[in-house]
Amino acid sequence: MRFWRVYTCLWFVFLSKLNAYSTNDTLQLKQVADSLFSNKLYYEASIYYQKLDFFLLGEASKIEAKLLAANCYKLNKNYAAGIDHLNGINLNEAPDSVIFNTKYQSALMSYLSNDLTQAESFLEQLNYLVKDSSYVINSLLLHAFVLNEQYKWPQAKEKLYKLNTGLFLNDPITFNRNKIILDSIYDIKLTPKLKSVDKASRMSTFFPGSGQCYAKSYGEGITSFLAITVSAGAMVVGIVYQYYFTSIFLGNLLISKFYLGGIKRAEFLTEKYNYKHSKKYNEFLKLQVKQNLLK
Numbered sequence: 497m498r499f500w501r502v503y504t505c506l507w508f509v510f511l512s513k514l515n516a517y518s519t520n521d522t523l524q525l526k527q528v529a530d531s532l533f534s535n536k537l538y539y540e541a542s543i544y545y546q547k548l549d550f551f552l553l554g555e556a557s558k559i560e561a562k563l564l565a566a567n568c569y570k571l572n573k574n575y576a577a578g579i580d581h582l583n584g585i586n587l588n589e590a591p592d593s594v595i596f597n598t599k600y601q602s603a604l605m606s607y608l609s610n611d612l613t614q615a616e617s618f619l620e621q622l623n624y625l626v627k628d629s630s631y632v633i634n635s636l637l638l639h640a641f642v643l644n645e646q647y648k649w650p651q652a653k654e655k656l657y658k659l660n661t662g663l664f665l666n667d668p669i670t671f672n673r674n675k676i677i678l679d680s681i682y683d684i685k686l687t688p689k690l691k692s693v694d695k696a697s698r699m700s701t702f703f704p705g706s707g708q709c710y711a712k713s714y715g716e717g718i719t720s721f722l723a724i725t726v727s728a729g730a731m732v733v734g735i736v737y738q739y740y741f742t743s744i745f746l747g748n749l750l751i752s753k754f755y756l757g758g759i760k761r762a763e764f765l766t767e768k769y770n771y772k773h774s775k776k777y778n779e780f781l782k783l784q785v786k787q788n789l790l791k
Contacts, residue, residue, distance in 0.1 A: 525547060579602050587625070616643070640659070647688075647770065656678055705718060707766070708762050716761065
């Protein structure tokens with residue numbers, strides 16, 4: 497009984513402290529946070545913006561504080577924390593501007609952290625969460641860059657077509673010029689010829705080492721094949737000399753390790769090959785879009 501009395505008293509003291517925070521107090525917090533932000537002390541500023549969010553009462557003010565804190569995380573390159581903070585924003589009945597800003601910033605931080613699947617997911621959410629299509633237009637450029645990095649060049653081209661339509665439909669000269677540029681830079685003849693990760697995996701499954709060779713890593717492919725062959729040969733020799741348990745146990749252990757490892761390695765090397773051969777093209781696309789469509 498005594499415990500609950502003490503607990504209740506402490507709870508009322510805590511609530512009274514919250515009520516004691518006046519408008520002037522929150523204004524002071526905002527000024528300190530803004531000052532830290534202007535001095536590029538982003539981590540410290542994020543702490544004050546979170547404290548401001550805790551003491552503010554209005555939902556709109558709390559959302560603004562959350563967005564400011566998330567921006568601090570972004571500038572401090574702590575993208576995971578920034579996204580987590582944005583996920584805490586209640587978007588029920590929120591205006592389109594807030595929904596767009598929240599999801600767009602989440603997508604941008606996902607893109608910066610190279611989580612392309614998550615970035616695309618946030619951008620796709622804008623299509624059914626935001627009613628005003630004029631907001632969605634502002635996300636198309638980022639969406640195109642995200643799709644480029646995932647080797648989805650035809651889809652990226654479509655996003656840039658929509659961006660060109662939204663920005664320059666009433667300017668026929670610019671609109672047609674941009675369309676010609678997009679057709680030229682996304683020409684299928686320029687598109688890198690990529691390799692299938694699934695094919696590499698299947699090849700290594702049926703013939704060890706062939707998946708690595710498919711990914712142009714011939715040395716690793718030959719090594720993988722020889723490792724499995726030597727392990728299998730050693731197991732057979734051990735059985736011939738009647739070291740049954742040791743030969744079968746160690747042989748199966750080594751073969752399974754080399755075999756499964758070879759499949760995973762083939763997938764990794766194929767992804768590496770695709771990234772290496774698409775990186776230059778994606779940089780070319782980004783440069784052309786910035787120089788020609790964003791004048």
